[in-house]
Amino acid sequence: MPALGPTHVEHAPVIESAGSLVWRERHGELQVRLVHRPRYDDWSWPKGKLEEGETFQAAAAREVAEETGKPIVLGIPLPGLQYLTGEGRVKRVHYWAAQRASRTRDAGALAARAPVPPVSPHEIDAGVWLSAQDAATRLTRDADRTPLDALVRARDEDRLATHVVVIARHGKAVARGAWYGDEHDRPLTPSGHAQSAALVPVLAAYGVGTVVTSRWDRCAQTIAPYASASGLATVSSDHLTEVQHERSPARVARTVRELLDVDGSSVLCTHRPVLPTVLDVLGQHSRRPVANALPTRDPFLEPGEVIVAHVARTSKGPRVVAAEKIAPPLH
Template sequence: MGAPGAQPAVLAAGALIWREKHGVVQVMLVHRPRYGDWSIPKGKLEARESFPAAAVREVGEETGYRVRLHRPLPASVYLLPDGRSKIVQYWTAAVRSRIGPGPKNPKEIDETRWVELDEAAQLLTRQSDRVTLRALTDQLEEEAALTSPIIIQRHAAAVSRSKWRDGEKSRPLNSKGKKQAKALPPMLDAFAPESVVSSPWKRCRATVQPFAKRSGLDISTKEPLTEAGHTSEPSRTAAIVERVLREARPTVLCTHRPVLPTVIGTVREFATREAGLELPRENPYLAAGEALVVHAAAGGRIVAVERHQPRID
């Protein structure tokens, strides 16, 4: 909590887009005429917007590219002239498609440029941006920059067990949970999942349905992801998670709090030491509606972990 009377931090997000062309890695930088500098695409969060959704939106507005977020990069934190802190969350990113001819507002961004890593280090104006670039370079050297995001999604807030008399399978989301489910699609879409796997119970399906509908994806339901199925045969639950990790295909996997110890325990078996330390260890593991994004490199090796909540307030 900040000091009494302190102004809230300015929150922003962005991404360092990279590609390989003729065997050479290039990144995209943007020129800001107002400041006369070269920078990494980024911008402020809008009301009730998550960091991942903001990063994708801002990159699209500043470059004309729709991107998929991959591994997170170190956040940049610095003081603004008015004394407020600014926190910028960054990711590596790859182009999904063209959504425009270039920057949306030429007064903010008047030029974009693909450059090789050495040239980028020379062009970038801020030292903090060069630190971000160096982090990408390190990931490339580790051959762990282009990852598959796998999202472990706890279902959104549901009607309490004590107030529901018709059985666990049909227990629905409450009003808060419905808002969370409605807010999830932009956050999940930032990682461009290609499949959705879920417990068939109503509250799980209702959590991922808005995203699946928006993305044109079917929901593949798996009984071992239910509380009852997990209690009966936890090994089958672990097998589903292991298969998703080994396939290393961007996926949303939605389940229940009592199932999370097995799910996260299986993820931990695939995680590097550093990533394993970032995995939740204590009940409730994830809050209702919270997403645990694990980044899988080749063979399912988990090299990075992050957590995100849909913002509804």
């Protein structure tokens, strides 16, 4: 996420929130969705506070659905905001671009989400689609124009319409020295299973519709909760195992390139020794600032961590225009 900047308030309790700028194009015009909150009599972006143990991404998807009545799929991260509330507390809001989810294309991701209540008229009593220019005028708070300006720039630079390729390192596994079975059967620990469960709402928020994993148990177990919740078939690959990667890193690279090329969003779960090849392919297809920000040191990702690569289609092929590193929530 973009840096949010200092608060200049020492020891102030922080309220963490998340939301989205939901966008669409109509007749070549960029439009965004605003909501009206009767309690504050203001027009703003749909957003809300995190629930306990919830990631920012899951909160953004949930809150937008609760305040607009429609599920969304997250896109690129946008600049967040930070300010003092009337009670003197610091509030941080994390924003993403987003589009309305498709009941067909995103059916798996939607099935993996928890149900949300209908829009409460006491919380939101109106919503409207406006052009970006009209939205800038309608917004009650000047600060809310910051993520809007970033959204417009991304659209002008062909960085707004994206799909994601999520690179996941398997969850925490039983130590090699403590396992007496075959290496490919080495399983997750209880904390590893918790990490795999925590992945479900994150992958669902990004609309992941293709699941690709190393055939070894610790990777298969990491991705199994999402595959089960979404009803998606899992593509298990020997190429993504540690042994096969040593023999042919080119096959791993080809798998990553294929996921970059397709339009739908996907997740690829693999092992620490395979990550340098995966990240090299991402770097080759990234904008320079994104490539420079990718991990370069072992272990690249901790167990259960993921990188969300946002991929735009360009005349020169797929281009990673943004990347986020997400750790599983602490329990």
